[in-house]
Amino acid sequence: MHLDKIKPLLPVKYSPLDKNGDAVLSYLFSISQELGDFLLELSRVELVAIEALQAQAEVMKIEILDEMEEVSIIQKENIGPLEKENLVKSRRGQGIFKSNLKLYEKSCRVTGLSDKSHLTASHIKPWRDSNNKEKIDGYNGLLLSPHIDRLFNYGFISFTDDGKLLVSSKLNKNVLTDWNVKTDLNVGKFAFEQCKYLDYHRKNIFKV
Secondary structure, eight states: OOHHHHGGGSOSSSOSBOTTSOBOOSSOOOOOHHHHHHHHHHHHHHHHHHHHHHHHHHHHHHHHHHHHHHHHHHHOSSSOHHHHHHHHHHHTTOHHHHHHHHTTOOSOTTTOOOOGGGOEEEESSOGGGSOHHHHTOGGGEEEEOHHHHHHHHTTSEEEOTTOBEEEOTTSOHHHHHHTTOOTTOBOOOOOHHHHHHHHHHHHHTSOO
16 A cells, blocks of 8 residues: 555665565665654554544444443333333433433533533443433433543543542543643542442543
8 A cells, every 4th residue: 555655765775575565585674764754654644543443443332332221221121111211311411310410510520611501411430331220310420511521431531539630541631732621620529429430430431
């Protein structure tokens, strides 16, 4: 794929590749600084592409697990249609879950946005991992701005019980800089009932 760009940079004598682009069997080859820089840049591009595919695969995996859990709820025979509806709606941060959550959280802890029409009702302990009671428990949630919700849901940030922002080593720090999120941020102490859910998030979702 990149052979046309590599060929002009190959040494005339003792090249690691022949004219067809096949590897030459030998020991060590000397290459120019220009070729070395190109190969390094090429590897960075490939790495970014791999990371993007991995992120996409993780999103798909979570969606599949959520779908499986939703189907399981719908098929249950020991709960009524109203409870099923509440549980399914809670997956998307709607219904009784959001109403319960609003009793405890008034704004996005990170951005400070209080207009709830632009906030996402996000589970602390993921919906797919929660039992029926936890799925609609207002203490098992945060009102978050959409971009913060994404970081939280995929484990790139979390919080200590006393409100310190935790940032994953897997997160590109430029993301927080570009979004004007301070890494030394304290979002305020959480209620005792929220802490058990935060403990789950830190241990099972947060990418250390």
